[in-house]
Amino acid sequence: MLALVEKIKNSPLWRGLIRFQQVLMVLTSVFVVLIMCFEVLLRYVFKSDLFGIEEIVVIAAFWLYLIGSSYGVYDKSHVKADIIPQLLTLRAQAFLSVLVRLTMTVLCVVFSWWAVDMVLYSIEWMPRTTGLRIPIFISQVSILVGYILMSFYSLVYFLEDLGKFLSFGKEDKKGAFTS
Structure with a gap:
């Protein structure tokens, strides 16, 4: 399993x-920064407005946030509370990590389906x-793209943690389990 991962x-x-x-x-x-600067320049310097610019910024922001979220899942830098694992044994940490990754994978797949x-x-x-008719x-x-990517990364990391859990104690009994 780890070889596949x-x-x-x-x-x-x-x-x-x-x-x-x-x-x-x-x-x-x-793009978002430049558009916002352009909008501020138009509005406060030239006392003008660009119709529908907010709609364009929202679309770009959607892509930024969702791709950023999926990148956070890849990078394992998403927000998490990890005080409980510190209180557990290494084997229990490994099991908890598998459980968390499984839950995350299932939820991401469900959200992908809904998307x-x-x-x-x-x-x-x-x-x-309403404005530009986009x-x-x-x-x-x-x-959809964000959740598909999150599902993919979550599945890969679930398989990785499952492989580590299943081989726990067989190879290196000294090292801490890392997720």
């Missing part, structure tokens, strides 16, 4: 997804923003 982590797909996320996060961050339904509904009925599904696809 290592093969996935060393695959071009894994590296490509990470690169895609990094590029998208940088581009959307820069598919949401996007399909939006494509079918084609609701649009199709709503453009921002909703970010939810």
